[in-house]
Amino acid sequence: MQNVLIVGAGAGGSIILDLLQNLEFMNVKAIIDTNEHAPGIKRAKQLGIAYGADWNSYLTDNLHIIFDVSGNKTVFAELLKARPAQTVLIPGSVANLLVSLLKENGTYITRIHAEMHKQRMIFDSIEEGMIGINAEGNVDFFNKSAAKMTGVSIEEAIGRPVTAVIPTTELPNVFKSGKVELNRELVLGNGLKIVTSRFPLFDSDGRKVGAFAVFKDITGVVALAEEITDLNNVKTMLEAIIHSSDDAISVVDDKGYGILVNPAYTRITGLSKDEVIGKPANADINEGESIHMKVLQSKKPVRGVNMRIGENNREVIVNVAPIIVDQQMRGSVGVIHDITEMRSLMKELDQARTIIRELESTYTFDDIFGGSPDMEISIEQAKLAAKSAVPVLLRGEIGTGKELFAHAIHSSSERRFNKFIRVNCATMQSDALESELFGLEPDVSQNNYAEVVQGLFEQSEQGTLFLDEVAELPYAVQKRLLTYLQNGMICRNGGKQSIKLSVRIIAATSKNLEKAMHNGTFNEELYYVLSRITIHIAPLRSRKKDIPLIVGHLLVKLNQEFGMTIEKITVQAQERLKQYDWPGNVRELENVLSRAMIYMESGEVVIGLEDVVKSLSSRENKIDKQLLPEKSTLTSIMDDYEKTILETALAENDGNKSLTASRLGISLRSLYYKLEKFNLV
Structure with missing residues (x-):
């Protein structure tokens, strides 16, 4: 239970009070306002919630959240200073945003519930009786038609045990045997004659979880059949039944050519009757294989297949069963359930969650996965570092997650509501780096009327500046960085006036700083200032037991990026990943998983050993085949490689320069410099 204090009882405070009252895990301790006639105070009186004009007496250790919707910056500052250390203070802007998001989320949930209710209404409106049992033989589904035919209410x-509801049922036997029974006649206890089809139910892992039966009262049909001998009239009646279904129905003959579709089929697929009748069974498929043809070949029903069909590219679930008359295959019938709208609602809900995630700042310590002792020590050190403003030095190989640690430290610090700016010191041109960091003032003596350019230090005011690969900073820039760390002052390039700033510095390096210091390429005094809090991040090869946990996190991320639904990775595949030494660390692991997912066949949801082997093999072969070109210097090789990277990044972003610069982690100015250098403009 989260204890909450609301400061400000105006319209915003009143709305938040009503919202929190509907959440079982939220307990509003009191609402505060100097205006005793405020709407929130009146509402608190009605609800029997404490209220008053002074919030100090409510700042206790068991208070978890404070919503400041007073609109007064002074009140917010006082609350920030006086609140207990563990209490979260949410400003009015964020509170109002949360209110709108909660309302929007409630709308999505309401729509989903409405869709579920609609589906239940469909089941209850179907003339066929439906009954389902679980593994224990107890009834867990029963529609209105079943209740009407059996005389037992839902x-x-x-x-109850299914035998207590329908004593003559064969559903328990179907569950035990796992075999489908179609069109079996049965007489109910009340004398009603029915025809029933029974199906075992399996979960995604192939385990039997229950059984399901669909039955129809044929008492009237038998009586009618005795009176009607005209087969055309019977056919007309059957077609009328099919046409009245809200689900799409398609029927093909034993050769796989369409012979019947209902109006719901045309509505869902966008294909007319003439475009399907007499055409091959795969005429309506946009993605996936023809289930009709599979059923005709196997003579077995296929159920629960996800497909995209028709001109409208609708996402559907398809159930297809064979039509067998006198033990001969005469064709197959498919029932198509449209799930496009449900998928759309789920996607919108996921997008809402993503928006909330982005509003909550960048990565946090919850995004760092690893249970090895080395990683646990690094995380604890980072959490301690987040509580101070002392510079932090992150050390580790490329790809170990130094930037992730930097984000987490910022997100857990008092500066989390301000900017986090990353600078890749290794990719920026040294002549432009000083201006990028410290800003630029125009030369007045040259009659230059250009505006002052703020550097990244000024843009990071009250926030965090992350200097990645700090060992690559030119020595002159290292001295200016040291000056800031010593006195908190910077001076723009071309300027004379010092500027006082409050910027948290987090530096990272994959280089040996001690060696660089010994060689004279890294400032010794800067080394000792940055090293006051040093966090070593272990390489992946020394904590391979973390690989399954990291893989699980990466699958969620890559599913979102690729639009896939990979559920898991096999134990054998995980063991193969553990055998590799991962010179590129977590970044390389993500790359290998990406290729494995790309190699997978459509519809597969589990990454197997062969997928991982194929991905690792292509990578290892690529590394083995990398031979040094003849008569090439290191500079020329690096230039060729850099040009290739630039061309690839431009192609990935359709030539968009801003997106390309962001993808490579360099400034737009530096990107244009490199494009001109390699004649790529």
């Missing part, structure tokens, strides 16, 4: 049936 409330009486749910949870």
